[in-house]
Amino acid sequence: MxxxxxxxxxxxxxxxxxxxxxxxxxxxxxxxxxxxxxxxxxxxxxxxxxxxxxxxxxxxxxxxxxxEEEMDLPRDITDIVRQSRAVLRTTIRDVDKISDISMAPVVRLVEQIIVTGMKKRATDIHIGPDVKGTRIRYRIDGLLQHAMYLPKDMLPAIVSRVKILGAMNIAESRIPQDGSTEFVWETKVFDIRISTFPLTGGENIVMRILDKSQLLLGLDNLGFLANDIETLKKSLSVPYGMIIVTGPTGSGKTTTLYSALSTINSVFKNIFTIEDPVEYQLPLIRQSQINVKAGLTFAAGLRSILRQDPDVILVGEMRDMETAELAIRSALTGHLVFTTLHTNNAASSLPRLIDMGVEPFLLASTIDTIISQRLVRMLCNNCKEAYSPSSEMRESIGVAVPENAVFFMAKGCKECNDTGYRGRTIIYEIMKMNESLRKLILVKSGSDTLAAAARKGGMEPMYETGIRKVVLGLTSLEEVISTTRTAY
Ligand SMILES: [Zn+2]
Incomplete structure (x- = not known):
């Protein structure tokens, strides 16, 4: 099309x-x-x-x-845009005059933009100035997609409305602002985090949509394969130690951590988190948000949490030496600590922590499991096309693939916005600590050596779990290759 x-x-x-x-x-x-x-x-x-x-x-x-029926919503927007502009021509000169009544069409427009995003399963809505207009895009399954192109003079009114939603300062347009709001759509409650940023052509808005109901997923539904779920559940049953999830921004680390936490969550455990930002509210769990201005950093928060008699602590991210060392000492003194790191694969987390200044013997005696992960897009079941990979192709994959394997390629249809993909799943590697790895950590081995030893101990590299999902028809070979390109 x-x-x-x-x-x-x-x-x-x-x-x-x-x-x-x-x-x-x-x-x-x-x-x-x-x-x-x-x-x-x-x-x-x-x-x-x-x-x-x-x-x-x-x-x-x-x-x-x-x-035609589906066109009703676009038609609505065109109408709304026309009405809004008529109103704006008379009121835009004076911000104070934009009362809720005169803003009504703009209110509806912004609402439509948000609801349309939710219908399309967008995680982020981008509204910003473009050369000759106002461009609106949605991030769906990790990729930005064009949604609408509105007249340029609509932007200030949209920005004002979004700022009102986010309880932000409507008169301030020279500095970036943050805000948030709750949005109810079809009985579901969404949290929307709003960020504005002044550009030369006007203010840029990004709205992040957090669907609280998505979190009911749990460890079993994130995309871990059955035998790996068992491995993870064993890791979660240890009384103390450290579990690290690594991957770039947007690789689903937080969802994995929350799912892990909800697995062990019970009234008999005192579970604390220190996060930036707190993305979901979980029952029973004591969640806290860092506030650097007020002096509540990851390190300061962690120090205080240790005086709150915790059993389990989630440290949002080990960004600096102080936090890393505190988190590791907490794991050493009888707490189960969950945290994240920005590394490309599981093995490179260890040299990274040593580079940050953490003593190798502390790592060797605390780390239990390191999970590295990425999100890949799942093929649209409505339009995916089967093919038999050639023998050269199977060879180039570098992993044994059954001779009669059937792969699928992305095609595109109405169901999937013409992208060929719908929804996402994780590909991952799980590195369990063992004796030979501990010895290698103590002599500060490099990530290649550590990765080889982990493989010997049974770790299946991320790329290989990806290929397994290609063989299962869940995703495409292209998607796995492009997603894991940065992993090694
Ligand atoms: Zn499709």
Whole structure:
């Protein structure tokens, strides 16, 4: 499906533009990546009214008679945009005059932007200034996708409305601001974290949507394979020691940690967390949020938590030597400590901690398990296409793949926003501490040596769990390769 081409063709059919104008716009699009509607408008080829038509087409991605019903929501937005602009022309000059009544269309517009994002399973909503308009994008399954292109003069009103939602300062536009709000949609309660950032063309907004109901998932539903769930449950049953989850930002570390915590959560355990930010509220667990301005750093918080008689402590991240050392000493003195690190794979966590200044013997005697993970997109079950990998392909994979294995490739359909993927799952490696690894830590071995020893001890590298999921038809080979490229 090529919605952009179709829009161009429809505009020609409608007599709104000429073939030449479309060619010019397509040329420009190759260079700038801007939307065709915005380019046509920017060049003066179409009027504002036509632009709205283009917007309503590009919004659903496809414009056919059969899809008319689905088009209702775009149509709504076009209407709302028109009403908002009429109101704004009279009131935008004076922020104080933007009362809730006059803002009504903008209120509805922002609501629609948020609800549409939720319907599309977006984790983040990006609203910001673009060369000739206001661009709205959604992050879905880890990738940013275009959603809407609105007129440039809409941005200040949208920003104001979002700031009101987030209890932020509406009159301040020169400095970044943070805020948050709760949003109820279809009986589900979402937490929305809002961040604004001043750019040259106006303020940029990012709204992070936290779906609390997602967390009911638990360890069994994150994507760990059955035998690995058993391994993890054993790790969680140790009375003290340290469990580390590593991976880049956005690799699902927090979800894994929370799921692990909820596995052992009980009224008989005193569980504390110190986090930045607190992403989900868990029953029974004492959660705290670092506040650097007030002096509550990870290290200071951890020191105080130790005086609160904890059994289990979650330290959001070991960012510095002081926190790392305190966390490790807590594990050594009879606490079960969960934490995260920013490393590319499990084995490199150990040299990283030694580089930070932690004594090797402390690591050797406290660390129980290191999980490294990434999120890969799952193939859309509605459109994935089976194929038999050639023998050369199977060889290049570097891991034994059954000769009659069937792989699937991403294709794209209406169900998956034409991406070929829907939802995500984790690929991971679990490094369990053993005697030979302890010895290697004591002599400050490098990550390659440690990784080799871990493999000998039974660790399946992340790439290989990824290939297992390719063989299971859950994800594509391309997805696993591109996701693990940075892991080794
Ligand atoms: Zn699909």
């Amino acid at each position: 090529q919605p952009r081409k179709r829009i161009g063709e429809r505009l020609i059919e409608a007599g709104l533009i000429t073939q030449e104008q479309l060619q010019i716009a397509l040329q420009e699009q190759k260079k700038t990546g801007e939307l065709i509607g915005a380019i046509l408008y920017g060049n003066g080829f179409i009027t504002q009214k036509d632009l709205f038509t283009v917007l309503s087409m590009s919004y659903s991605g496809e414009y056919t008679k059969e899809k």
